[in-house]
Amino acid sequence: MKNPNRSTGLLAVGAAALLALAPLFLNAYQVDVLNSIGLYALLALSLNLILGEAGLFNMGHAAFYAVGAYTAAILNTRYQVPILWTLPLSGLVAGLFALLVARPVVHLRGDYLLIVTIGVGEIVRIALVNDVFGITGGANGIFGIARPKLFGYVIRRPQDFFYLIWGCVALSLFLFWRLKQSRFGRALNYLREDAVAAEGSGVDTAYYKLAVFALGAAWAGMAGTLFAAKMTIISPESFSFWESVVLFMIVILGGAGSMAGVLLAAFLVIGLPELFREFAGARMLVFGLVMMVMMVVRPQGLLPARGRRFTLATPGREQKP
Amino acid sequence: MSASLAGTPLLELRDLTKRFGGLVAVNGVSFTVMDSSVVGLIGPNGAGKTTVFNLITGNYRPDRGYIHFAGQPVQGLPTHRIIMRGIARTFQNIRLFQQLSALENVLAGCHYRMRGGILSALLGLPAQRREEQQALERALQALEFVGLRQQALALARNLSYGDQRRLEIARALATEPRLLILDEPAGGMNEQETEALIGLIGRIRARGITILLIEHDMRLVMRACEQLVVLEYGGKIAEGPPEQVRRDPRVIEAYLGAEDEV
Numbered sequence: 190m191k192n193p194n195r196s197t198g199l200l201a202v203g204a205a206a207l208l209a210l211a212p213l214f215l216n217a218y219q220v221d222v223l224n225s226i227g228l229y230a231l232l233a234l235s236l237n238l239i240l241g242e243a244g245l246f247n248m249g250h251a252a253f254y255a256v257g258a259y260t261a262a263i264l265n266t267r268y269q270v271p272i273l274w275t276l277p278l279s280g281l282v283a284g285l286f287a288l289l290v291a292r293p294v295v296h297l298r299g300d301y302l303l304i305v306t307i308g309v310g311e312i313v314r315i316a317l318v319n320d321v322f323g324i325t326g327g328a329n330g331i332f333g334i335a336r337p338k339l340f341g342y343v344i345r346r347p348q349d350f351f352y353l354i355w356g357c358v359a360l361s362l363f364l365f366w367r368l369k370q371s372r373f374g375r376a377l378n379y380l381r382e383d384a385v386a387a388e389g390s391g392v393d394t395a396y397y398k399l400a401v402f403a404l405g406a407a408w409a410g411m412a413g414t415l416f417a418a419k420m421t422i423i424s425p426e427s428f429s430f431w432e433s434v435v436l437f438m439i440v441i442l443g444g445a446g447s448m449a450g451v452l453l454a455a456f457l458v459i460g461l462p463e464l465f466r467e468f469a470g471a472r473m474l475v476f477g478l479v480m481m482v483m484m485v486v487r488p489q490g491l492l493p494a495r496g497r498r499f500t501l502a503t504p505g506r507e508q509k510p
Numbered sequence: 511m512s513a514s515l516a517g518t519p520l521l522e523l524r525d526l527t528k529r530f531g532g533l534v535a536v537n538g539v540s541f542t543v544m545d546s547s548v549v550g551l552i553g554p555n556g557a558g559k560t561t562v563f564n565l566i567t568g569n570y571r572p573d574r575g576y577i578h579f580a581g582q583p584v585q586g587l588p589t590h591r592i593i594m595r596g597i598a599r600t601f602q603n604i605r606l607f608q609q610l611s612a613l614e615n616v617l618a619g620c621h622y623r624m625r626g627g628i629l630s631a632l633l634g635l636p637a638q639r640r641e642e643q644q645a646l647e648r649a650l651q652a653l654e655f656v657g658l659r660q661q662a663l664a665l666a667r668n669l670s671y672g673d674q675r676r677l678e679i680a681r682a683l684a685t686e687p688r689l690l691i692l693d694e695p696a697g698g699m700n701e702q703e704t705e706a707l708i709g710l711i712g713r714i715r716a717r718g719i720t721i722l723l724i725e726h727d728m729r730l731v732m733r734a735c736e737q738l739v740v741l742e743y744g745g746k747i748a749e750g751p752p753e754q755v756r757r758d759p760r761v762i763e764a765y766l767g768a769e770d771e772v
């Protein structure tokens with residue numbers, strides 16, 4: 190029998206190659222859909238750390254996305270900071286914001302945390318609509334965000350953004366995969382499986398809850414920068430409760446803790462409705478039904494997370510659980 | 511090391527009290543666990559034994575009294591800090607990371623002695639990889655020690671009940687504790703498994719690790735422990751070597767009607 194890991198590996202390489210070449214034979218609109226999918230994939234991968242790996246129910250992820258996007262937009266339009274330069278700062282601000290809001294609530298049980306994070310998401314959106322800080326432009330948002338420049342090349346066309354966004358997705362996949370193989374990645378899983386046992390094994394669970402919230406939020410904040418750069422206009426409606434719900438769905442539908450599953454689900458959840466645009470209202474109905482059926486027949490997600498791989502010396506072969 | 515320290519107190523509980531609403535689950539309990547000894551904590555169901563364990567590992571805060579470990583107070587510390595001081599535990603209702611492999615479960619015990627953080631993982635630094643490799647080896651040794659080396663990559667939930675109990679012990683040992691506290695380690699085990707467990711307790715002890723265990727299986731308690739503490743209704747009713755305790759009228763009365771265990 191052929192090695193199943195090898196064939197899934199080949200499949201992944203094939204899909205990646207196909208995706209990389211897609212802008213060559215797709216039109217601008219289709220590429221733009223792929224860009225959208227890429228942004229959601231990036232966001233969902235960051236939520237997957239919090240929700241999928243650590244099992245913390247965060248239904249307000251759009252808030253961190255918003256903080257990042259607005260940080261980038263404000264720095265760019267007011268202080269003329271080149272938009273891509275704002276990337277680390279957007280991440281930092283979103284991460285710090287997450288620390289601030291998560292600190293008092295992160296110890297809450299799953300269902301309570303869910304409700305609190307919904308509240309955080311709504312508070313951020315309402316603060317933006319009402320222009321609480323006087324610099325977010327209220328309901329109209331911020332416009333005139335400059336095009337990003339990379340090595341003197343202005344990123345303007347959807348094809349350009351495609352490579353920027355999907356490059357970031359690829360980099361995130363690589364980094365998060367490394368994280369998953371590490372002490373940090375395992376600690377997140379201990380939290381999800383049994384926080385009492387984790388603490389009782391010497392794991393500082395409070396630290397890891399906060400750290401993963403900050404890390405996931407920082408990543409969402411950086412995705413917000415890309416979003417601001419792509420749109421050149423941002424407004425509060427891009428960061429509604431629905432966005433948080435969609436991200437939550439992508440993670441659960443794909444398979445909590447499974448990066449391949451999250452990617453696939455991003456394609457399905459964001460891409461499929463675009464394919465069926467002409468059916469307008471009915472498509473959301475079908476979408477809802479599909480979600481329900483999925484959760485009943487395949488609660489572990491489309492591509493459930495697979496175990497870590499370890500190379501064990503003595504029995505002499507690489508195995509996976 | 512252990513020989514020279516034998517005879518010094520490792521764990522001291524004084525006047526420990528814990529209430530749950532109106533119920534006094536632990537009532538002014540004091541006892542001492544000497545270094546390198548095996549002590550059994552026994553008593554009828556609901557006597558407060560597990561609550562004493564939860565007080566020791568900081569899952570509950572005592573309403574009164576104190577806990578000293580290796581001469582230092584530990585009450586009020588977060589649980590993981592108490593574990594870092596050198597106390598490791600298992601749970602009465604097995605608490606493993608069910609969806610993870612046996613190996614990953616044991617790596618949890620190795621966790622606090624490692625240092626790699628987010629950044630070193632993202633960068634894949636050589637020091638981080640080396641540390642991971644060393645942890646892997648230590649975890650495998652712990653699995654080997656309890657006889658689960660072959661099941662290293664099996665998911666915890668797929669292990670038999672007895673193996674799950676032993677996996678919990680391996681995870682606890684991976685923290686390299688000075689004191690191991692076991693909450694009904696033979697619970698749900700068959701005769702053979704219990705026999706193997708008694709052997710395992712002996713080997714843990716031979717490594718110089720002090721053991722405090724809760725157990726209902728009286729044969730195990732009588733054979734493995736050199737000192738017993740008996741609780742009833744949250745209070746201590748007897749203490750001493752097993753032969754003396756089993757003849758204590760109050761102990762016999764406490765166990766009477768329950769089963770003819772003692």
Ligand SMILES: Nc1ncnc2c1ncn2[C@@H]1O[C@H](COP(=O)(O)OP(=O)(O)O)[C@@H](O)[C@H]1O
Nearest residue numbers: 530533535553554555556557558559560561562
């Ligand atoms: N978290 C808790 N909340 C309320 N009551 C508890 C709690 N934990 C234990 N108890 C009660 O305390 C008493 C002692 O329980 P426990 O320590 O588990 O007994 P044992 O381990 O000796 O069987 C029991 O009456 C139990 O119902």
Ligand SMILES: [Mg+2]
Nearest residue numbers: 559560561602
């Ligand atoms: Mg108990």
